[in-house]
Amino acid sequence: xxxxxxxxILKGASGQIGKQIVVRNRKGKTILANYPKASNSRTDKQIVxxxxxxxxxxxxxxxxxxxxxxxxxxAVAKNLxxxxxxxxxxxxxxxxxxxxxxxxxxYKGLVGNRxxxxxxxxxPITAVSIRVMANDVxxxxxxxxxxxxxxxxxxxxxxxxxxxxxxxxxxxVNSLGRKVVKTY
Numbered sequence: 661x662x663x664x665x666x667x668x669i670l671k672g673a674s675g676q677i678g679k680q681i682v683v684r685n686r687k688g689k690t691i692l693a694n695y696p697k698a699s700n701s702r703t704d705k706q707i708v709x710x711x712x713x714x715x716x717x718x719x720x721x722x723x724x725x726x727x728x729x730x731x732x733x734x735a736v737a738k739n740l741x742x743x744x745x746x747x748x749x750x751x752x753x754x755x756x757x758x759x760x761x762x763x764x765x766x767y768k769g770l771v772g773n774r775x776x777x778x779x780x781x782x783x784p785i786t787a788v789s790i791r792v793m794a795n796d797v798x799x800x801x802x803x804x805x806x807x808x809x810x811x812x813x814x815x816x817x818x819x820x821x822x823x824x825x826x827x828x829x830x831x832x833v834n835s836l837g838r839k840v841v842k843t844y
Contacts (some may be wrong), residue, residue, distance in 0.1 A: 720750035
């Protein structure tokens with residue numbers, strides 16, 4: 661890859677030149693690169709990732725046409741101040757959603773123990789559900805209660821004695837109805 665600085669011939673140029681060179685402009689610099697060589701064969705991982713990216717693009721396009729949803733992405737994009745657009749953020753949010761974290765420091769597997777869930781999603785989280793599994797057996801499945809703007813809590817109704825094989829699955833539902841599941 662070569663960079664062209666101050667070249668009057670290539671200044672402002674972009675695109676391909678005879679399927680040999682690609683000219684791009686990034687941050688005021690002209691970049692010359694080899695023409696990409698596409699492979700006709702795709703691995704299973706590439707196919708899965710391509711399908712996931714198509715879904716992310718479709719999600720981002722739905723965000724752009726919903727003014728009440730777009731405002732959240734627009735506000736975050738302005739705060740980042742890195743040139744990201746609401747569309748870019750929506751694609752990123754779909755591929756790697758940031759939903760929050762949980763505090764299990766008070767959970768010992770006993771009835772009455774609390775788990776706190778903190779959310780930091782771009783879109784508001786409207787519901788949080790909990791599934792507690794011990795040795796691949798469902799102990800309980802409940803809805804968490806919202807206790808603050810970005811804070812939810814779950815109080816154990818049933819106990820489990822084997823914490824080494826216990827997992828807590830948290831399902832976050834955002835204002836668009838999109839579910840993100842994380843296992844802790």
